[in-house]
Amino acid sequence: MTVGLVVVSHSRKIAEGAVELAAQMATDVKFYAVGGTDDGRIGTDLEKTIAAFEAGLGEASGDGVVVLTDLGSAVMTAESAAEFCSEPEKVLLADAPLVEGLVAAAVATQGGASAAAVKAAAEGVRFGQ
Amino acid sequence: MTVGLVVVSHSRKIAEGAVELAAQMATDVKFYAVGGTDDGRIGTDLEKTIAAFEAGLGEASGDGVVVLTDLGSAVMTAESAAEFCSEPEKVLLADAPLVEGLVAAAVATQGGASAAAVKAAAEGVRFGQ
């Protein structure tokens, strides 16, 4: 797979659960679940986020990582982490619902989509139809 | 609070994590996290879902429960469970992203909104703006 998928949540359980759900439909995809602060509170963790981005950039064979977040502060953490990354332009934040967007992104990644297409798949999730 | 909030997920971690995140912003709200099958696999559980609905209907002082789901099969499980409930018309399924919708629903519930308004709050979550 050329795209790595990173979940940045306030909750470790949400991050891990979303990954276990999405991985069922995308067995070859590399997932990185980041959630909770380093002292076990609910919140985000910049250092673990940077590490996940770097791992994703390293293992994914070139196209980049797509990032799913929960609330706004996770978005800000992910954006900050991207700026500290070796290849910030390869870190794409999806503006999409975390769980449902991750499943769509996972299926797209499994299908060999580019990072931009994976991001678009996550952002294409719709409700109320 | 007059509205109970039930999460029906394929993953116990997602359900519990979403509740821990939303509960931070809604300390008086009653949450019910249902996720995973009764033998620990990823999937939904009708009996636990019915039990959560009944608990929510019982403890919430009359207005009903609002339900957040992840994928389509969780929606079908929730709809089936509602049909087996004592007051199916008081079980409102939100067509909304699970995590982000639950937070919005929790804040609305904490603010004293009716079940219909809580459902609308969950469904009002928007991306791509």
Next chain:
Amino acid sequence: MGLGVEWAVQWLTLSARLMSEHREELIALDRAIGDSDHGENMDRGFQAVMEKLAQTPPETPGAALKLAAMALMSKVGGAAGPLYGTAYLRAATALGEDADIDAAALAGALTAARDGIVARGKAELGDKTMVDAWSPAVEAADEALVAGGDAVAVLAAAAEAAEVGAVTTDPLVARKGRASYLGERSAGHRDPGAVSSALLLRAAATAAGFPEGAAE
């Protein structure tokens, strides 16, 4: 004379056997366009049906199907749980308390089952779901009934049509269920739920005395 509770119990028993035998095949189908669990879901679901049958033997075909519905809804864990659960429940309601099911009642029960699946899942014909097995099965059952067929003929026609229907899902693009996430990539694979549906209807015909493999 029509079909009684022995038929219903035998149907469920053969269903459980087929789900166990085809477990890996259904898993493989679901791996291609889903989450690899349909075989396990169905096998576990029908194991639960068998346990319940042993605990509280039903007295009518309707009671047998209701028992199966509850077990499947509770234990399958995937979309197939509420779908088959609703199907069997609606069929049970259609059969009522009758101890003896004739061809017309049977065709009505099949229609009720299919309608239940559609009500629950909102899929249409051609969406690459189990509806693509059930809808032709119901049509074939109705035709057999009109042609004067007995209960066995009705079930045989339904099973035959469901098998053909399952095959017709191959080129379709999924528009419901998990496979719809794959979009165009879902084409070229058979829908697992359509296959399990065909197996269940085949079990119904076999249980009624239609010779196994007679359709092939």
Next chain:
Amino acid sequence: MGLGVEWAVQWLTLSARLMSEHREELIALDRAIGDSDHGENMDRGFQAVMEKLAQTPPETPGAALKLAAMALMSKVGGAAGPLYGTAYLRAATALGEDADIDAAALAGALTAARDGIVARGKAELGDKTMVDAWSPAVEAADEALVAGGDAVAVLAAAAEAAEVGAVTTDPLVARKGRASYLGERSAGHRDPGAVSSALLLRAAATAAGFPEGAAE
């Protein structure tokens, strides 16, 4: 003569003290329109700043602020982490390697900090966020500078304006951050981040020698 690294270290030290002293107040503010953690977030963040300061004492004001930025980003855990982190990092970049910061450099650093918060959080004035403390602070600092004020005067003006700015958030409806989930219900509460921002700017003025409580 301007402000040196001692001032920067003293600023951070006083900040840590104020965050600890106002921990419960900030938690209470965040409880009303957020998730009750702003006091804990800031207290933990500045504890980490103090640890890092002890481990690797900085040699310039810019280095001190950069160290604080990294600690806050890593340890706060909430929105305030990336926001203050970006603010302090941009301020550090604006100050560069200079050992001695005059009034103009200070006003420039405050502007850079505010711009960093806006770049990170995309809030505008009136959205009921920390921007409502920082923007008037930057304006007041610039005015003090134009009026010929020294570094202490610039910081005092900023602190004073931030405190007023925090109070102006009371009637506002939040349009950014968690409080925006509350819609109209967020009105009638003071924004916790605006309050912590005012405390941090007050600490900066006090560290520069402006008498504590002189504004009151």
